[in-house]
Amino acid sequence: MKKKITIDPVTRVEGHGRVTIHLDEYGKVEDSFFHIVEFRGFERFIQGHPYWEAPVLVQRLCGICPVSHHLAAAKAIDQLVGVDPKDLSPAAFKLRKLMHYGQIFQSHALHFYYLTSPDLLFGMDAPVEKRNVLAVAVENKELARKGILMRKFGQEIIQAIAGKKIHGVAAVPGGVHKTFDPKEREYFLSGKDIPNIKTMIEWSLEIIEFIKGYHEKNRLLLDTFAAFPSGHLGMVDDFGNMELYHGKLRAIDSIGNITLPDVSTDDYQKYFLEGVERWSYMKFPYLKEIGREKGWNRVGPLARINICNAIPTPLAEKERQAFVSFTGKKVNNSTLYSHWARLIEILHCAEVMNDLLHDDEIMSDDLVREGKPRLEGIGIIEAPRGTLTHHYQVDEKGMITRCNLIVSTTHNNEAMNQAVKWVANNVISQKGAITDGMLNQVEVAIRAYDPCLSCATQALGQMPLKLELYNHIGELIDERFKSN
Amino acid sequence: MNDLSQIKKTLLIGIGNNGRSDDALGWKFLDEFSGREDLYDFEYRYQLQIEDSELVSRYETVIFVDASHEKLEKGFSFYTCLPAPTSAFTTHQLAPETVLWLTGELFDAPPKGYVMAISGIEWKLHFGLSNQAKKNFKNAIAYFKKEESSIV
Numbered sequence: 001m002k003k004k005i006t007i008d009p010v011t012r013v014e015g016h017g018r019v020t021i022h023l024d025e026y027g028k029v030e031d032s033f034f035h036i037v038e039f040r041g042f043e044r045f046i047q048g049h050p051y052w053e054a055p056v057l058v059q060r061l062c063g064i065c066p067v068s069h070h071l072a073a074a075k076a077i078d079q080l081v082g083v084d085p086k087d088l089s090p091a092a093f094k095l096r097k098l099m100h101y102g103q104i105f106q107s108h109a110l111h112f113y114y115l116t117s118p119d120l121l122f123g124m125d126a127p128v129e130k131r132n133v134l135a136v137a138v139e140n141k142e143l144a145r146k147g148i149l150m151r152k153f154g155q156e157i158i159q160a161i162a163g164k165k166i167h168g169v170a171a172v173p174g175g176v177h178k179t180f181d182p183k184e185r186e187y188f189l190s191g192k193d194i195p196n197i198k199t200m201i202e203w204s205l206e207i208i209e210f211i212k213g214y215h216e217k218n219r220l221l222l223d224t225f226a227a228f229p230s231g232h233l234g235m236v237d238d239f240g241n242m243e244l245y246h247g248k249l250r251a252i253d254s255i256g257n258i259t260l261p262d263v264s265t266d267d268y269q270k271y272f273l274e275g276v277e278r279w280s281y282m283k284f285p286y287l288k289e290i291g292r293e294k295g296w297n298r299v300g301p302l303a304r305i306n307i308c309n310a311i312p313t314p315l316a317e318k319e320r321q322a323f324v325s326f327t328g329k330k331v332n333n334s335t336l337y338s339h340w341a342r343l344i345e346i347l348h349c350a351e352v353m354n355d356l357l358h359d360d361e362i363m364s365d366d367l368v369r370e371g372k373p374r375l376e377g378i379g380i381i382e383a384p385r386g387t388l389t390h391h392y393q394v395d396e397k398g399m400i401t402r403c404n405l406i407v408s409t410t411h412n413n414e415a416m417n418q419a420v421k422w423v424a425n426n427v428i429s430q431k432g433a434i435t436d437g438m439l440n441q442v443e444v445a446i447r448a449y450d451p452c453l454s455c456a457t458q459a460l461g462q463m464p465l466k467l468e469l470y471n472h473i474g475e476l477i478d479e480r481f482k483s484n
Numbered sequence: 485m486n487d488l489s490q491i492k493k494t495l496l497i498g499i500g501n502n503g504r505s506d507d508a509l510g511w512k513f514l515d516e517f518s519g520r521e522d523l524y525d526f527e528y529r530y531q532l533q534i535e536d537s538e539l540v541s542r543y544e545t546v547i548f549v550d551a552s553h554e555k556l557e558k559g560f561s562f563y564t565c566l567p568a569p570t571s572a573f574t575t576h577q578l579a580p581e582t583v584l585w586l587t588g589e590l591f592d593a594p595p596k597g598y599v600m601a602i603s604g605i606e607w608k609l610h611f612g613l614s615n616q617a618k619k620n621f622k623n624a625i626a627y628f629k630k631e632e633s634s635i636v
Contacts, residue, residue, distance in 0.1 A: 114534060133534060134582070134585075134586070137590055144590055145590045148538055148590065149538060151534075166530070
């Protein structure tokens with residue numbers, strides 16, 4: 001019998017998600033789909049705007065990662081004015097990098113402390129009223145307090161460079177428009193006004209110890225929950241080390257064979273295609289040479305750690321080595337390890353910010369370079385959730401004629417579908433009805449990749465997550481609906 | 485970034501969006517007090533966020549100013565804001581009561597809190613207040629200026 005249950009409040013996934021699960025006549029899961037059914041279409045409406053507006057306009061794709069969109073667009077716009085990444089002034093490069101690492105630091109802090117930690121602290125079956133950061137604030141004050149202050153640190157780095165924590169403006173074509181001043185630097189280094197960068201490094205190490213402890217007690221869960229083979233994609237520097245601002249694209253398959261051998265970001269079109277499905281507005285990018293079925297890749301922290309040879313900061317590299325030792329240096333294909341990988345990246349970002357804050361060049365006024373204008377620009381960056389591509393073409397007056405965005409969530413589309421399928425097959429199959437705990441496990445699987453679905457389709461606002469169960473003749477037999 | 489070595493007594497937080505017609509009321513209220521930096525610090529926000537719990541812990545008094553969908557009797561309502569956890573929230577926005585509650589839980593005794601809610605009518609994409617919102621705004625400002633010395 002059809003029944004409808006409403007769950008209130010919605011928790012910790014932003015964007016419009018719908019999951020449908022189809023059962024056979026024995027109640028076994030036949031298939032499942034993770035749908036993104038909201039559409040906004042930035043790629044289209046940005047056409048006709050002058051190119052220099054792009055880094056400002058595209059930030060509105062997202063309230064969590066606007067800096068990533070701002071900088072990916074800025075890198076593309078640099079090329080339109082004839083400035084490649086190597087041609088940026090050292091100061092502009094370092095200021096952009098500082099803002100970018102501040103962005104990843106704050107976004108990862110939000111992802112882990114605000115959105116993920118309730119699942120780890122209270123369990124996936126905990127009552128819904130406990131599965132939020134307010135409950136964390138009551139039961140683990142130190143963790144909540146440090147999470148808030150870490151996010152604040154990253155946001156204030158962004159604010160110092162871009163003027164605002166959200167939707168500020170730092171990059172201009174060929175550089176940045178503002179330098180750091182000594183007073184601003186002192187603010188982040190001294191520890192007088194806010195916990196300083198050294199404290200951020202200490203707290204990053206502490207939270208890695210927390211997840212190691214969790215791993216020790218819950219290794220089977222981490223190893224098995226939504227574990228499935230996949231490709232992994234990310235950016236590396238010239239030495240194959242992790243690089244988040246500018247590098248080359250590398251992909252590997254589920255056992256570590258190279259499937260994309262450190263290629264220039266400018267050539268991404270040679271290697272990638274995007275598939276579409278009638279049941280989702282979100283596309284499915286894949287490597288052309290391997291094909292739609294097997295050529296898709298996970299992106300984000302787990303993928304980045306899987307593909308890189310090393311992390312170029314000492315403390316994070318030590319943690320990476322500990323992380324990979326658990327799989328005997330084999331590729332890690334287990335979804336929940338994304339959180340551990342994310343925390344290693346938090347530490348890496350803190351170390352990079354520390355280096356940059358001690359670099360006098362961030363106070364230089366050599367901020368903008370010029371070159372010979374071009375009609376096409378490509379900017380690829382590692383955003384918190386993974387590889388982010390912005391690609392623009394302009395006419396001779398500088399008006400945008402074509403825009404292609406491949407956001408991190410889109411790369412993870414197939415992985416999120418696979419993760420949902422895993423929960424459907426292993427948690428929901430042959431159970432007959434959907435419980436709240438089951439629904440949360442679907443969310444846990446999605447959330448490990450992305451807590452925010454909005455930018456993948458550029459959806460407006462917060463939308464519900466809906467889970468539907470169909471029987472073998474296509475009748476809806478149960479549904480759960482999470483709304484605000 | 486606030487200069488925390490010279491922190492002021494009272495924080496005015498304007499919540500809203502000036503591209504959304506009457507949703508600009510919160511920001512406009514703060515504009516009215518520009519030049520009064522001796523007494524106030526100002527924060528312009530689309531929404532309140534979790535980190536604001538740390539920010540407000542540094543003040544003795546915080547006043548949240550926001551447009552209201554409700555038709556309020558005098559066109560506005562000024563009331564004491566007491567700390568309280570609310571269960572329905574996203575990572576993107578919190579209620580003023582929840583911000584104060586989090587402050588108390590995680591940082592320090594929460595500051596004295598007030599909410600100035602001003603009735604709005606129009607919420608479409610538009611710069612500028614509706615005529616009714618202008619009247620409500622005027623009333624709210626007049627009230628606040630009259631009572632200011634007893635509030636801050």
